[in-house]
Amino acid sequence: MSTLQTLKTFINQRLTVAVEEIFGLLETTISNYEEEINRQRRLIEDERSEFLIKKADMQQAMRFRVIIDHDIKKITFQNDIPSSVEDFIKVFKQAFSITTDISLQYKDADFDDFFTLTSTSDLKDKDTLKVVHMPPGIIMTTVPHERNPDNSDVSSVDDLLSADSQDNLIPSPPATERQHLWPALFPIPIFSYNTEMALRQGNEKFLKDGTLLTIPSIKSDILERLAETMFSYTAYPNDPQRAAVAQALIEKHPCLREPGSFNGCYGWQQSLKYKCGNYRSKLKAHGNPELIINTLKHKQEGDRKPAKNVKKPRKSEVNYLPPHPVGETDSSLENVRLELIAMSKIQDNGQMINDMMSRTYSCRRREVVGQSVQIAEFKERWPALFDPLQVNKVNEQSSCHTRKYLYYNSL
DNA sequence: TTACGAGTGTACACCTTAGC
DNA sequence: GCTAAGGTGTACACTCGTAA
Numbered sequence: 001m002s003t004l005q006t007l008k009t010f011i012n013q014r015l016t017v018a019v020e021e022i023f024g025l026l027e028t029t030i031s032n033y034e035e036e037i038n039r040q041r042r043l044i045e046d047e048r049s050e051f052l053i054k055k056a057d058m059q060q061a062m063r064f065r066v067i068i069d070h071d072i073k074k075i076t077f078q079n080d081i082p083s084s085v086e087d088f089i090k091v092f093k094q095a096f097s098i099t100t101d102i103s104l105q106y107k108d109a110d111f112d113d114f115f116t117l118t119s120t121s122d123l124k125d126k127d128t129l130k131v132v133h134m135p136p137g138i139i140m141t142t143v144p145h146e147r148n149p150d151n152s153d154v155s156s157v158d159d160l161l162s163a164d165s166q167d168n169l170i171p172s173p174p175a176t177e178r179q180h181l182w183p184a185l186f187p188i189p190i191f192s193y194n195t196e197m198a199l200r201q202g203n204e205k206f207l208k209d210g211t212l213l214t215i216p217s218i219k220s221d222i223l224e225r226l227a228e229t230m231f232s233y234t235a236y237p238n239d240p241q242r243a244a245v246a247q248a249l250i251e252k253h254p255c256l257r258e259p260g261s262f263n264g265c266y267g268w269q270q271s272l273k274y275k276c277g278n279y280r281s282k283l284k285a286h287g288n289p290e291l292i293i294n295t296l297k298h299k300q301e302g303d304r305k306p307a308k309n310v311k312k313p314r315k316s317e318v319n320y321l322p323p324h325p326v327g328e329t330d331s332s333l334e335n336v337r338l339e340l341i342a343m344s345k346i347q348d349n350g351q352m353i354n355d356m357m358s359r360t361y362s363c364r365r366r367e368v369v370g371q372s373v374q375i376a377e378f379k380e381r382w383p384a385l386f387d388p389l390q391v392n393k394v395n396e397q398s399s400c401h402t403r404k405y406l407y408y409n410s411l
Numbered sequence: 412t413t414a415c416g417a418g419t420g421t422a423c424a425c426c427t428t429a430g431c
Numbered sequence: 432g433c434t435a436a437g438g439t440g441t442a443c444a445c446t447c448g449t450a451a
Contacts, residue, residue, distance in 0.1 A: 216445090217445095236436090236437085238435090238436085239435075239436085273436090277437075277438080280437090280438090281438085281439090294437080294438075295438080295439095312437090
């Protein structure tokens, strides 16, 4: 065999091997692609099934557009709606955390107007419902206490109504204001899209290999949203409350745990403490009356020390210094107060006085908390508050007010 | 592209008071 | 008297807009 022949045979053999290798590689690649395509198909099928199930649920569900004061919300009943209006209202109160008495109105398609809901059978999917707060009145909430209500050393209305925080006398606050007590389980809010994405990836990684998330840029957003949510319950959360928030945070987002911390979230507790303080400063700059009252500028001469006479809600007070009702100003409410003085001299206008007293509640709180006026002066400015008819009206709701009435009248 | 300043957020120290 | 907590002021880091 010639050298040329030998070389030819060698090249043919090598080519055959190379081609076989290439085909082998191609087969493996194609097989991998097919596997990946099948996996993607299965995923799409799963998502499609899930979507169809949800769609079927939605078709059975009853959805309502709900108008609550100036807010418009949505509620969905996955199963049948309650058969009685009372139960239906209960569900609404629970769903929207409404603590006051309400009734419901539904929009009638024929008249294009709202009618009082008397039967839930009148309702159909996508109806509009309006939450109507019961006529404004004074709601009494009582908290057991050991303090003697006839405390004779009370010298100002401020002192007197500080006792009120024990026997709370709170008119129904506007729905836009703080009216929920601190929850047993703190609801961690939804953060910005960017933060939620980072947390989602972080949690997945944490579940896979225990890696903790360290992205400083999302911390601000987390703290801001938590502070906002905490503020919706109280302006001055205490240490156990901050700890509960931090705990809830790392339970929902385990990737945010802190490795060096004894409970996994002590750093978050501290950050929340700072954040809440800074958040209060920010709100002060925007004129929040509940916070401005504690700034040095707004303290009496001689009391201008940071920690002196810090005014904050105590015990069961829900709304400490509520802002004026929407559309009302200091001057408009001052006019109402003057009208009230005139009204209180006329008989048979209890309901009107009651309404006007509710409207001017924020004014009285400002006078009581901010100015610590003397009782005599307060009585002069707000005679209706001391009117026996008004007191008796309230008295029907709670006997605790009797003590105050007797006390007021003994002055 | 870089430097700069304003604005903002976090963290901390300090002082003071309230509550126990 | 001690501890917890709030307000104030400030340092530091960072972001963002603007001018060179």
